[in-house]
Amino acid sequence: MTSRRDFFKYAGIAGGAVAASAVSRVAMAALPEPVIQTSPNTMAPLVPNSGRAYNPVVTLNGWTLPWRMNQGVKEFHLVAEPVVREMAPGFKAHLWGYNGQSPGPTIEVVEGDRVRIFVTNKLPEHTSIHWHGQRLPNGMDGVAGLNQPAIPSGKTFVYEFVARRPGTFMYHPHADEMTQMAMGMMGFWVTHPKVKNDLIDEVQRDFCFLLNAYDIDPGSYTPKIMTMLDFNLWSWNSRIFPGIDSLNVRLNDKVRIRIGNLTMTNHPIHLHGHEFLVTGTDGGPTPKSTRWHEVTTDVAVGQMRQIEFLADEEGDWAFHCHKSHHTMNAMGHNVPTLIGVDHRGIAKKINNLIPDYMVMGERGMADMTEMEMPIPDNTAAMMTGQGPFGSVEMGGMFSVLKVRRNQKPGDYKDPGWYKHPEGTVAHEYTGPLTEPARFKAEGGQSMPRAQMPAKTTEVKVRKPSSHSNH
DSSP: OHHHHHGGGGGGOOOOOOOOBBBOOHHHHHHOOOOOOOOOOOOOOOSSSSSSSSOOEETTOBBBBOOEEEETTEEEEEEEEEEEEEEETEEEEEEEETBBSSOOOEEEEEEEEEEEEEEEEOOSOOOOOEEETOOOOGGGSSTTTTBBBBHHOOOOOOEHHHHHHHSEEEEOSSSHHHHHHHHOEEEEEEESSSSOBBBBEEEEEEEEEEEEOOOOOOOOOOOOOSSSSSEEEEEEEEBBBSSOOOOEETTEEEEEEEEOOSSSSSSSEEEOOOOOEEEEEEEEEEEEGGGGGEEEEEEEEEEEEEEEEEEOSSSEEEEEESSSSGOSSOOOOOOOOTTTTHHHHHHHHHHHHOOOOOOOBBBBSTTTHHHHOOOOOOOOOSSSEEEETTTEOOOOOOOEEEEETTTTOOSSOOOOSSOOOOSSSSSOOOOOOOOOOOOOOOEEEEOOOOSSSSOOOOOOOOOOSTTTTT
């Protein structure tokens, strides 16, 4: 990463007023140095050393873009470019992003700040940036062809406006959007309140991340941009579990999590062990009269949700999208359901032709995490990640909220696995068992069927056994 010391040494360079068009020679002479980040780890919050003070956010598996102050204006430099993103250990994707990563760095400002963002295009085609949710001059809204000419490859444009209202926002292209967003071009924007706001509480931990999705064939590196529905990699900040960092907080911290959705579908985000309030959207903070406690909130396409809760229950709590296919990796959509199918005879015959053939799916999909089957290079395993009690059997949009009483204020390091007090973990029961009650009869019908089949077909369930006879 380019050092922040080098970045801020340019703060004394003078710069003139510019518009959202090709940058003049005078402005180019004052162009801030771009800061590049390639590490996929969650970076520490960037505490402001100039401008108005604020409590910074932590971007999950990401970072905040440094700025310089130039005659009272906050200046940032974004570089749109091809990037290599490690989506999970051992699995990398060729994406498009900003400043070395996809998503790009989070931009943090304060309500009332005058902001100037230089955007250099190093993509093979033109681009633009739309500042999603912002109130700004029409010519700064970033829709190529409507509000501005597109930024040609190799050129630098500049956007300038005042951050007029506090809230949680995004940025993304509005030029060849289908391609560029499918390739990972997006980023987070947070505008902090200038003064105490009755609708915005102070918190001890403030996290943010974007929901995004890709269709990358096993063994390949580049997303298929024409996919509309059948994505196989559901990610937070272009990371998939077990590559998503945990959210590490102190017991009784007030926690805020900001979530933005730039996928092609909605995501019901679910937190275990706690109830939260939805305290903000991309429209701003929600009135307190509209808030109620939830454990799941749906984040629709193009929306932001800001949730807050008191982390008052110690432990390692799952935090994930509640669409079951969104917590898996590299999933095939045309695999037949084989639960209950007796493979024993055919498996022996296939083994004569293919010695390494293994039966899959007759007992469910969990066997795939246990078999450790060979997979193509640069492919994420479908369900993986080891917890303290074995395989977690999750992937995709899944992480862990770790709440610890001995976590120090401002310390975001992973505390390791939770040590459960004695007698508080579910365990095997070895005592006597009575026959469980089972449902024995169907209920009545509101309208009897006119024609009944001549013979009733009874489906018998074959309870799966082990793989010992395969």
